[in-house]
Amino acid sequence: MNTHSNSEKLVLVTGGSGFIAVHCILQLLEAGYQVRATLRDPDREAEVRDMLREGGYEAGERLHFIQADLSSDANWPEAVSGCTYVLHVASPTPIRDYKHEDEMIIPAREGVLRVLRAARDAGVKRVVLTSAIGAIVYGHPKQTAPYDETTWTNLTGKAPAYQKSKTLAEKAAWAFIEKEGKGLELTAINPVAVMGPVLGADYSHSIHLVKNLLTGKMAGCPKINSGFVDVRDVADLHLRAMTHPAAKGERFIATAGESIWLVGIAKILKEHLGDAAHKVHVKELPNTLLRIAALKDPTIKGVIPLLGMIMNVTSAKAIRLLGWQPRSTEEAVLATAESLIRLHLLDQ
Template sequence: MTTNSNNEKFVLVTGGSGFIAVHCILQLLNAGYRVRTTLRSLSREAEVRAMLREGGVEAGDRLSFITAELGSDTNWSEAVSGCTYVLHVASPTPINVYKHEDEMIIPAREGVLRVLRAAREAGVKRVVLTSAVGAIVYGHKPQTEPFTENDWTDTSGKVPAYQKSKTLAERAAWDFIEKEGAGLELSVINPVGVLGPVLSADYSHSIHFLQNILEGKMAGSPKVNSSYVDVRDVADLHLRAMTNPAANGQRFIATAGESIWMVEVAKILKKHVGALGEKISTKELPNTLVRVAALTNPTAKAIIPFLGYMMNTTNEKAVRLLGWKPRSAEEAIVATAESLIRLKIVK
């Protein structure tokens, strides 16, 4: 562990069992901070500590746990007490089958406001909120220019519920800071598809499709365009946004660079995984075939709004203001595959 001025600073990381959150905790501990993290159930403490060990850190007493849920006020004041910074990473998981979009929107928005209120009352210096590129790139007419932090998803259009929830939650956060923040600082990170080394069988929903490609479960790739980023770089950007004065009041797209089509992901995997690559299809599926599958398959139905839609984004702002230097998308893809294979998650 580093011995420095961070040793007596506490950072709260919400949703400590999550993929991004665990990598944030790893980097905070390596930087010398003391970390407190929230879990919905303390029964997962051993699991989180095991993931940290897989990442090379024995947390010991520099990490503590507290029970807190986004849907309840219980324990939030205790969670933020004495903390200099808060990384609000926790968010409701995407639901493919739901009765109403409010099942995702209300918990996301109210959870953000609950954390911000507690942070303000506790005298926290800055909150870094994990939003998503979903709060930026949807509801627009097709465009070839990369999306930037100045863009906002237009929720009045046909926007998937999860992306709508991320947009409205982030909007609510900025509105709270402006009207009720009382000096509390806010920075926001908007990650694209998050890949990178998994530390257990519990990982980002962005990685499931990659696992399916590796296991040969996909006859081909739908024509879906996306940008990707390594989770280690997302965590690094959170820490930079936490302390850099230039990050206050700013949002940052976390992307490795140019967007690519899903079939390119399959080709990268096939190139790098040796014999396992025999299962990987590098065909691109016609849009009509995906639309037919969507009639009975909820996963295929969720893909429909993204078919043929360019998702290109830029990391220029994070690189310029915060000196951020992310790995390439190819490095992130390969690191993901290697970890899935090493942990024997890929069947």
């Protein structure tokens, strides 16, 4: 990649302390860009720089931070000022004990629109939105054919609140571009469960699956099916989507390959990690057992609609149009486990 031509370009990354965001910052810096990152808490700058060091990069003066929150208008004009591109990675995290789904839906939708308005007004060329597979696969009759980017989650079906929030936020983004974008370009990335090397204590909720298996916290695996993808490949897809002409106005699913059952993840850990995986339980839990447990545990209740559902999706579009080449599911899972072990995060 020609880093010289990139050195004059400034890219804003929202939610700069997040798992995907830090990997995006890492790859942007390696590609020669100037980077500005938003943080809700400015005191986390040192933590982000430490994570980048863990990833092998000393950011120095090419990375700057600005305080901004998706729930407030403050500082967004300053955050996007002078930027050629915006990677809008920040998203409200799932709330466990919400009283109404609007507690997740409204902040997600309003946050996206806040960033898009600021980007449009500042003359940004393109925004890459980190959406989710949750905006594609929920609320449909069971199917074995892989879902692709033409599908949207059916909000009249049994879509969980977090997935509804991702769907409505992405739909609001596309509607804004169509009606009020004034030439601002948009691309959406829809990752499956994101794995890969953890660089610090701030990592995505998908990582807890591997952590809970390695620590023995999961006495077995619910019959849940998911695709998995390495965070390094998700970041790579963001950068490709940011500059590639064919990415304008498109959404791209990010998955390493075919979806697998959770017991398959347990088997990967057991087969490759030796003693480090001695607490991993390679057995599938009966659905009836989980339904009983869900009566008392809201976290388990949230996964009940997913039991037995095939969540297979395809990344053929990203591979064909953008030349994207993801690592395998096995490599992504093992990189997750090895980093958790190396950074002593299993006992935290």
